[in-house]
Amino acid sequence: MEENLNLFTSTQEIIKEALVKLGFNDEMYELLKEPLRVLMVRIPVRMDDGTVKVFQGYRSQHNDSVGPTKGGVRFHPEVNEDEVKALSMWMTLKCGIVGLPYGGGKGGIVCDPRTMSMSEIERLSRGYVRAISQIVGPTKDIPAPDVYTNSQIMAWMMDEYSRLRENDSPGFITGKPLVLGGSEGREKATAQGVTICIEEAAKKRGINLKDARVVIQGFGNAGSFLAKFLHDYGAKVIGISDAYGALHDPDGLDIDYLLDRRDSFGTVTTLFENTITNKELLELDCDILVPAAISNQITAENAHNIKASIIVEAANGPTTMEATKILSDNGVLLVPDVLASAGGVTVSYFEWVQNNQGYYWSEEEVNEKLRKKLVESFNNVYNTAETRRINMRLAAYMVGLRNAAEASKFRGWV
Numbered sequence: 001m002e003e004n005l006n007l008f009t010s011t012q013e014i015i016k017e018a019l020v021k022l023g024f025n026d027e028m029y030e031l032l033k034e035p036l037r038v039l040m041v042r043i044p045v046r047m048d049d050g051t052v053k054v055f056q057g058y059r060s061q062h063n064d065s066v067g068p069t070k071g072g073v074r075f076h077p078e079v080n081e082d083e084v085k086a087l088s089m090w091m092t093l094k095c096g097i098v099g100l101p102y103g104g105g106k107g108g109i110v111c112d113p114r115t116m117s118m119s120e121i122e123r124l125s126r127g128y129v130r131a132i133s134q135i136v137g138p139t140k141d142i143p144a145p146d147v148y149t150n151s152q153i154m155a156w157m158m159d160e161y162s163r164l165r166e167n168d169s170p171g172f173i174t175g176k177p178l179v180l181g182g183s184e185g186r187e188k189a190t191a192q193g194v195t196i197c198i199e200e201a202a203k204k205r206g207i208n209l210k211d212a213r214v215v216i217q218g219f220g221n222a223g224s225f226l227a228k229f230l231h232d233y234g235a236k237v238i239g240i241s242d243a244y245g246a247l248h249d250p251d252g253l254d255i256d257y258l259l260d261r262r263d264s265f266g267t268v269t270t271l272f273e274n275t276i277t278n279k280e281l282l283e284l285d286c287d288i289l290v291p292a293a294i295s296n297q298i299t300a301e302n303a304h305n306i307k308a309s310i311i312v313e314a315a316n317g318p319t320t321m322e323a324t325k326i327l328s329d330n331g332v333l334l335v336p337d338v339l340a341s342a343g344g345v346t347v348s349y350f351e352w353v354q355n356n357q358g359y360y361w362s363e364e365e366v367n368e369k370l371r372k373k374l375v376e377s378f379n380n381v382y383n384t385a386e387t388r389r390i391n392m393r394l395a396a397y398m399v400g401l402r403n404a405a406e407a408s409k410f411r412g413w414v
Ligand SMILES: NC(=O)C1=CN([C@@H]2O[C@H](COP(=O)(O)OP(=O)(O)OC[C@H]3O[C@@H](n4cnc5c(N)ncnc54)[C@H](O)[C@@H]3O)[C@@H](O)[C@H]2O)C=CC1
Pocket: 145, 146, 147, 148, 149, 190, 217, 218, 219, 220, 221, 222, 223, 241, 242, 243, 244, 265, 266, 267, 278, 292, 293, 294, 295, 314, 315, 316, 341, 342, 344, 345
């Protein structure tokens, strides 16, 4: 049988399994198997050469029983409806695992910002906000950065929303520049959260992080800060990659140099000649592997060749369900995306709280609150997996779905 690489339908399968284990009935599955709302929009943008290009975008809201929906916006040529739907479902799980008062949302635009000018990207970002403005807002659905979007794009989107509503609305979006109500620590939050999960996983496996050899796929927001944290900690980062290739040095890469040379899209390998492929990178001999780029990277095809004993998923959906099973059977400790990458949305929540109260915290305060939440969440998922004798992905789905399911029940939806 062919492997299911569809992110949406494979997520439905595991949601079903988790709900059955939690004792919920078929009606609950009927409610949670699809987002409540998916808006498809067409965004006309005047390009710099005077022509008009029409871009396709989406905003998906999985479940808003717990609170407003929350999740990033992705600018990528491969964005599609099923991917955005799955990404919004994973946001419900992340918020449930960390205990945030949100449901899951996610957005995306089919585009390649690497080939666009800054002013074209600005017009596209503003057009997207105008197109989705009816269904988003600080108490409805709160966007944030994701692949190929950043704090500048968040600033344009916040400005456009504030103009439409005729009032300043910093709580409409998170991941903003500090001066516009961004939070200390948000930029590094995803990598901080992944680092905390790596520390906890290493403890469980008796691995000393200072001796560990680490491979990271992706050198953008999540991957590059993570490389820096682990490098500074004393771990040996022996491989990194971007969309164009990968770098490998068994003695450890010069992370500070690479950080200095990478561009705003997380590209750095194009400056080097002796590169390897992303596929080769994933199969390198190492202790800890962190996919921090895109989905469907570890599949049934290459799962048997993975040498790492710990995989911590910074990216959303990097490992297929079939590969998850192969890796668990092989004794690999796999810390799933919905837990490992939850640091970003956690500090986004802190940013929103600070915007709502108009009082801002120090970076130390943010990091301390983040650590507390992630250590608790890691152990909650790990212990569920141990007690139930299941892998951490299924355990994370069980922990993550509970709030949305119970809140939907209390509201009388099911
Ligand atoms: N930024 C955030 O706060 C969060 C990000 N994530 C996830 O982390 C992953 C990376 O996101 P960011 O670092 O924010 O994005 P980014 O846009 O800052 O960086 C993306 C990186 O992935 C690389 N990449 C793109 N296509 C690739 C391909 N086909 N093969 C290999 N590498 C490729 C890029 O070259 C770049 O290095 C995504 O899956 C995202 O959904 C998850 C939670 C929060």
